[in-house]
Amino acid sequence: MFRLHNNARKWGKDLVQGDSGPIKIEFDLYYIFLLVGLGLQKKIPLDQTLSGEIVRNYPKSYLSQKYKIAMLLLYTDLEESGFDVSNREIVKSKIQETFSANSQTHLTENAGKLLNNYANGGFEAVRDKMNRAEPDGAVFLSIINQEFLPDLFR
Amino acid sequence: MKVSIDEIETKGLRCPDSRIIFKNRTSGGVINLLQMPNGTGKTTIIQLISASLNGDIAKWTPKEVKAFKIKTGESINGEFRITLSLETNSIKKLTFLTRFNFADGVTDIYTTRGDIGEEQGWLPPSELKQFFSEGCVDVFCFQGDKTKDIIDESKNDAEITIKAFFGFNQIDKFLEDIKKYHRDTIETGTPITKENIKAKELQAKSWEVRAITLKEDYDEKFLEKKVVDKNVETLFKSQRRIIEALDGSSEQELLDSKYTSANNEVINKSNESWNDLKNPLLISSDLLTRLYVFRDSLEKMKLPGGSRSFFEELIREDDGCICGEELTDSRIKNIKNQIEQYLGDDEASVVNSIKTEISDSYENLKNSNSLKDDFKALDQALENRDEAFKAKEDYLKKMKELATPENKQIFEEYEKIVEQRLKLENILKQRLKDYVVETSQLNNPDGCKSYIAAENVAEKLYNEIGTISDKQGISESYKILKKVINSAKHNSLKEIKVKLADKTNEKIVESLPSGSEIEVLNIEEHVKLGWNGTSQSEGSGAQNIIIAYSFARSVLEEANIEFPLIVDHPFTQIDRKNRINLGKKLGSLMHQFIGFLIDTERAGFLEGIEDQTDVCYISMFSSQLEGNKSFIDKIEALPSSEFLKTDNGYVTYNKDFFIENEMGDH
Numbered sequence: 129m130f131r132l133h134n135n136a137r138k139w140g141k142d143l144v145q146g147d148s149g150p151i152k153i154e155f156d157l158y159y160i161f162l163l164v165g166l167g168l169q170k171k172i173p174l175d176q177t178l179s180g181e182i183v184r185n186y187p188k189s190y191l192s193q194k195y196k197i198a199m200l201l202l203y204t205d206l207e208e209s210g211f212d213v214s215n216r217e218i219v220k221s222k223i224q225e226t227f228s229a230n231s232q233t234h235l236t237e238n239a240g241k242l243l244n245n246y247a248n249g250g251f252e253a254v255r256d257k258m259n260r261a262e263p264d265g266a267v268f269l270s271i272i273n274q275e276f277l278p279d280l281f282r
Numbered sequence: 283m284k285v286s287i288d289e290i291e292t293k294g295l296r297c298p299d300s301r302i303i304f305k306n307r308t309s310g311g312v313i314n315l316l317q318m319p320n321g322t323g324k325t326t327i328i329q330l331i332s333a334s335l336n337g338d339i340a341k342w343t344p345k346e347v348k349a350f351k352i353k354t355g356e357s358i359n360g361e362f363r364i365t366l367s368l369e370t371n372s373i374k375k376l377t378f379l380t381r382f383n384f385a386d387g388v389t390d391i392y393t394t395r396g397d398i399g400e401e402q403g404w405l406p407p408s409e410l411k412q413f414f415s416e417g418c419v420d421v422f423c424f425q426g427d428k429t430k431d432i433i434d435e436s437k438n439d440a441e442i443t444i445k446a447f448f449g450f451n452q453i454d455k456f457l458e459d460i461k462k463y464h465r466d467t468i469e470t471g472t473p474i475t476k477e478n479i480k481a482k483e484l485q486a487k488s489w490e491v492r493a494i495t496l497k498e499d500y501d502e503k504f505l506e507k508k509v510v511d512k513n514v515e516t517l518f519k520s521q522r523r524i525i526e527a528l529d530g531s532s533e534q535e536l537l538d539s540k541y542t543s544a545n546n547e548v549i550n551k552s553n554e555s556w557n558d559l560k561n562p563l564l565i566s567s568d569l570l571t572r573l574y575v576f577r578d579s580l581e582k583m584k585l586p587g588g589s590r591s592f593f594e595e596l597i598r599e600d601d602g603c604i605c606g607e608e609l610t611d612s613r614i615k616n617i618k619n620q621i622e623q624y625l626g627d628d629e630a631s632v633v634n635s636i637k638t639e640i641s642d643s644y645e646n647l648k649n650s651n652s653l654k655d656d657f658k659a660l661d662q663a664l665e666n667r668d669e670a671f672k673a674k675e676d677y678l679k680k681m682k683e684l685a686t687p688e689n690k691q692i693f694e695e696y697e698k699i700v701e702q703r704l705k706l707e708n709i710l711k712q713r714l715k716d717y718v719v720e721t722s723q724l725n726n727p728d729g730c731k732s733y734i735a736a737e738n739v740a741e742k743l744y745n746e747i748g749t750i751s752d753k754q755g756i757s758e759s760y761k762i763l764k765k766v767i768n769s770a771k772h773n774s775l776k777e778i779k780v781k782l783a784d785k786t787n788e789k790i791v792e793s794l795p796s797g798s799e800i801e802v803l804n805i806e807e808h809v810k811l812g813w814n815g816t817s818q819s820e821g822s823g824a825q826n827i828i829i830a831y832s833f834a835r836s837v838l839e840e841a842n843i844e845f846p847l848i849v850d851h852p853f854t855q856i857d858r859k860n861r862i863n864l865g866k867k868l869g870s871l872m873h874q875f876i877g878f879l880i881d882t883e884r885a886g887f888l889e890g891i892e893d894q895t896d897v898c899y900i901s902m903f904s905s906q907l908e909g910n911k912s913f914i915d916k917i918e919a920l921p922s923s924e925f926l927k928t929d930n931g932y933v934t935y936n937k938d939f940f941i942e943n944e945m946g947d948h
Contacts, residue, residue, distance in 0.1 A: 145711060149549075150556035163562055180720055189560070195639045196562055198632065203576055214579050227632040234632045266552035269559070270664055273657040281569035 129233060129240045131179045132158055136251040142263040149265010154182040155190065158247050160272060165250030166200050167280025169208040171242070172249040179244075185232040198234050201243055202226050204281075283409065284369040284844040286874045290331065294360035294382070295350050297323020298904045298931020304846075304876055305898035306367060311869040313891060314876045316900040319910065319945040324878045326350065328425050328850050330362045334378045336419040337404045344387025351384040352930075354906060358385045368407070378404065413843060417446025421834045422845040422872075424852075429830035433820055438807035440833065441775075447841045448778055453771050457764065464760040465490075465744050471751030479747060486743035488727050489736050496733035500713040507706045514703055517696040524689045525681045534681075537674045544667040546818045551663040553817060555656040563643045564653040574644040577637050779805040782836050789832035793867050800825050802833075809833055824860035827852070831871055846874035851883065858886035865890020881946030888941065899940035902933045913943055 132154065140157040143149075151157060165171060186194055202222060203213070211218045226239040233240060257275045262268040286306040293299045297318075305312045318324050330350075333339035339362075350360060360382035368374045377394040393405040406414045413419075421443050431439040445451055469483065525534050563570050682693045715732040719739050723729055730736045748757025783802045786809070790801060800821045803812040809829065812818050820826055831847065838844060853861050865887045868875055879887075891897055901917075903910045905927075917925050917932050917939065925934035934940075 145708075145715075150553050159560070163559075163565065166562075167565065193560060193562065195632070195636045196643075199573065199636045199640065200562055203573060213576055219580070223629050223633060227629045229629070229631050266548045266660065266664060269552055269555055270657065270660055273555070273660075277565060277653075277657070281566045281572075 129181070129185070129231075129235075129237075129244075130155065130158055130183050130247075131174060131176075131181050131244045132161070133174060133179045133248055133251060135178075136161065136248070136255075137180060137182070139251070139255060140261045143261040143265065143268055149268065151265040151268065153187060155187050158182060159190065161250035161254060162197070162243065162247040163250065163280065164253050164272075164276050165246035165248070166204045167276070168249070168253055169204055170249035170253055171208070171245040172252055174241070174244045174248045179248075194232075194234055197243075198227060198239075201235070201239060201246070204246070205242060283842075284367075284873060285410070285846070286367045286369070287331070287846050287848075287876065288365045288367050288375070289363075290327065290365075291361070291363040292323075292327070292330070293362075294352050294355075294357045295323070295326065295330070295362060296352060297326045298902060298933075299928035300902055300931055300933045301926065302900060302902065302933060303935075304874065305896065306874050307896065310896065311872060312874050312896040312898065313868055313894055314874065314898045314900065315879050315891075315940070316876065316902060317879045317881075317940060317945045318902050319904075319907075319913075320880060322902070322904050322907075324850060324880075325425070328423065328848065328878065330380075331364060331848060332419050332423045332425060334362065334364045334380060335414055335423070336416045337406075337414060338416065339378075339380050339389055340391045340404045342389060347382060347387040347389055348384055350382060354930075359383060368410070374407075376407065376410075412449065412452075413447070413841070413845075415446050415451070417442040417451070421447070421837055422847050424830070424847070424849040429827050430820065432830050432833055433809050433811055433826060435808055435810075435819060440805055440809045441807040443837060444775065444778055444782065444805070447837050448774075450771060450775060453767065457767060460760060460763060461741075464748070464756065467756050468744055468748050468751065468753050471748070471753035479750060482743060482747050482750075485724065486740055486747060489730075489740035489743060492727035492730060493733045493736035493740055496713055496731065496736055500710065500733055503706055503709050503713070507703065507710065510699060510703045510706060513699050514696070517692060517699055520692050521696050524685055524692060525678075528681055528684050534674075534677060537670070537677055541667070541670040541674050542820065544663070544670040546820070547663040548660070548667045549819055550816050551656065551660040555653070555660045558653045558656050561643075561647075563640075563647060564650060567648065567650075570644055570648060573640050574648075577640045577644075580633065580637060778840070782833070782840060783809075785836035785840065786829070786832045789835055790828060793828045793832060793864075793871070794825065795863060798825065800829070802829070822860075823854075824856040824864065827856065827864070835871065844873055846876055847872040848876045850878045851880060852877040853883040853887050854880075861886030862890040866893070869894045869896065881944035884944060897937075898935060899937045900933065900935055901940050901943065901945065902931065903945065904931050906930050913945075916943065 136157070137154065140151075140154070143151050144154055144157055151160075190197075205226075206213050206219070206222055211222070213219065226236060226242075227234055228236045228239075231240075235243065254272070254276070258271060262271060287304050288306065289301060289303045291301045302316065304314045316324075330339070333342070351357075352360065361379065362382070363377060363379045366376045368376055374396040375394070376396075379392040379394070379400070381390045381392070383389070390402070391404045392400050392402055394400045395405065395407055420439070431437050432443075433440075445454075471479075522534060558564050563573070678693070682690055685693065712731045713733055716734045716738075717732065719730060719735050724739065727736060727739075730739070745757060745761060748754060748760070751757075783805050786802045790798075794800070799813040800811060800818075801813060803810045803815065803817055810817055811821055811829065821829060834847065853864065856864065861883070868891060901913075903913050905914055914932070917934055920934065920936060920939065924936050924939075925932055
């Protein structure tokens, strides 16, 4: 379900494969892109043929965040679409489009795709500031903090 | 079983001809200290002991064999003999004798077991064979920087050790055997569908071949890296000696240690920042407040409505309305219209969980600044590390400029070899990467650089072939058997690691001064250190040694076997105070300790072991070197029964001689 653009995977290869720092798996990178994409309300459709599935379900260390991520997706997409978040009909229909108790991610297939689009948007935003991924995980996190965190979810 | 080294004998090798008898006793610990001037052959002796025990000595290449030839003299033969005591209810002897033929670069091994006479070949008793392997011998025979290898994040020495000691290598071999059986059987199968089984077989074979090629390349590079690692270590030491000669101080050590601790701080702070960043609700308090308001609004909208399923059931059962009236079509239509406004059970359960999560987060985190604080601390740690790195580099640059042209070359060689090591590490990592090859790449095995990924594809394809041939039953049984074995292996490995981590921590507490803030957090491929849940890449010199010894003792204890602890330069990276402390405790760590000591390690350590009852002081040196003249004069002044003189060297067990004569660099 979780897919990244091939360019994003290539871009972050040295960071993920590097020895130092906490970014150890591709999903860590995906998660950062996702935060940036959601936080800036930036989504870019992900071409299935130019992307690869990095993992089907949430890795163990992210399981405790699945409700928060689902909520952020719902809320962000409502806002990004310009809908009134207090409109009962709109919210209800968006919930039905987004949530599913039957999948490990608690997201419907379409919501999964939407999530990937936000991660893809996040990747493009990060790449605009960093031509190549800083291979040292600690430095990378510091740059993400300085360049993005204060502007996210404003 | 308790294994001890009784004696070793060398002749015609790259160290003085000698017979060294190590002290041992049935109860309590014995410390054997062997001092030799640098360049006399300490490393040679340790290599010979290790290779005799793990059987590598029988597999050496001609080049490796020839490297052990005595530096002077024309002799084309050499000999190394090691005799061990194996103690269970009785004591049995085991001897490995290796005869070197330097002209042809070959070795012949002979084994003598108990009353059985000498037999040709490397033949350890069956009950010890499992332990006489590379992964096992490395645990008690510490060569070079082995104490650090166990805790080095980039190495997997700890896991290799555990797998070797607890039979996991045998399980892997068994899995290989059943895999081979499965694939051989599948190839004899007949297709039961019209699918093109031949094409699939060819594809599977091509991936199998690719996996084998990549594995061979991995093994080759792995060995190459071992050699490079040794060269890095040697050049590092040479560089350090040059610097000490130039500067006469240990400033480099201090700068290195400052950098290490600054780097540890960066690792800790980045882990803390990352852990907090993994909770997206910590990013912005505005966001948290907005989500909380949204949560309230969901409450007010009565989303989710809990009664939808109740009414759906009511309509399904068609047994009248709850008010007692009949459920007519128009009433049913009306109810359906009403319940349509509510969420189904599926969505409702997710929304309810989300609402709870937001409430909890809001209560706990609304005033939290932890993420900002974490990143502030991380930025400070990065700044400190940059400064420490710069200080270290500037110092090295300054020393390089001061060095003679010849010594400058050592600096340059060191830089080059470190770069080479990095390249090899990257290739090894690539070969080991565990990932799923995409379907579009299935016709391109050459594009795959990982033997694990290639093997995954081969395995998947063979399984598919199995399911479309008349060997389907075999294929399914194989899948189940493999799954069961792998799962048992995985769980056992996990359990043993937890047990060993606990045991190692118990021993660390026994050996380190109270208040030492270091422990094993867990064991992954390496032993992960830290304190109170926060990890750090390494401890101080003394802590690293204690941890390595404690880990080794725990492994041996858990495997129910005792081996001597053999260590090259046991105390180089420890300060005087800690040497005293370690010296006092050494006797209780193992039943037999054999340490190869140099002069710089004596201060403090000799005071520490002063009270130990059983210490054997051994001095050995070459009679062929001009620099040893003063030792020769003094040893010749001893009664002849106090020393052994060979064609090219001396050995003595005289304590006073040991104490009075420091042996290190000439």
